[in-house]
Amino acid sequence: MDNNETNNPESHLSLLKQGDKNAFKIIFDTYYKRLYAFSLHYVEDQYIAEEIVEDTLVKLWQKRNKLDKVENLKSYLYGMVRNASIDHLKKDKKFVRLDVKKHGAMPLKEQYIIEEETHAILFQALETLPKKCKKVFELSCLDGVKYKDIAEDLQISINTVKSQRARAIELLKSYLKDYPFYLIFLASL
Template sequence: MMKNGTNTEDGLLLKALGLGDMKAFDVIFNKYFQKMKRFLCGFLDSEEEAEDLSQDIFVKLWQNRTVLKDVDNLNAYLYRVAKNTVYSYFERTLKIETSIDLLSDTPTTESLEEILFANELEELIDLTVEQMPTQRKAIFIMSRKEGVKNHEIADRLNISVRTVETHISAALNDIRKVLSLLLLFF
């Protein structure tokens, strides 16, 4: 292992890539492309779009190759680029506005990392909810964000309690799927 989680092979590949070695780029591409594509498929309805965005990630990797010597963990770096790519995609297509809350206290580095991870996780869940079918999204928001009970949701929407439960279960499965894809990177 090299510094902070980059294995020796990835470290050598990053150094070679930083020097413009096309073979190193090919090895990295072959090793990580499908992983990136699967991760992005968890957010997108289109496998073709996920493939296009995955290719964009590797274009950015090539364009930024000279600064990769500072990367401690290639897997985490690619995850970060993938996350930013999917955010940009949703921002362009859904006009999502992201706001950042200022922290009132100066947290420790460890608590700051936990806060950032929790915020990123919440953003990923929110993006997943935004992609849900209209009724499932509405039911999930009423249930989990507004705290409305299942029988009240059923009354409001003039549907059965069982239908409400089915939508909540499907929404949670969608979120679990995204979270399991996220865990591939850790």
């Protein structure tokens, strides 16, 4: 297998069908966070989204012998996660959020894939932050927790919370310099 194939999880589909655990691990590692962000958009609950994605990937492994008609693994996985997420919402009698104005006439499936890819870029950037910076940024900017509560929770001073938050934003700006959307987002924080 050449280097391009080893970096392309789609090429691991045939190996997965043969029961190759290493191919499954590569697929799992490549898609887990993206599928999680995709499911989270629907269910709006971290634990449920994790469960849906884990169940989906377990089903992929269990049904590996029956994947002959699957040509595009990524689309197949997104479809499985979307269906499982909608099924969960139906059981909980919740409705799927649709923001048609946001993306105009773009097909719904493409809207969610674009949003998921956007989330994946942010998750990747967050992983580059030092541990404390990342935690402060997530609590402050993503979860909306007040400085005082973060300081108490992490047992640090409010000034440390502020400096770690500012440091995280600067590091993210540097990492995301090629993504104007994120620069606008980070500037608004």
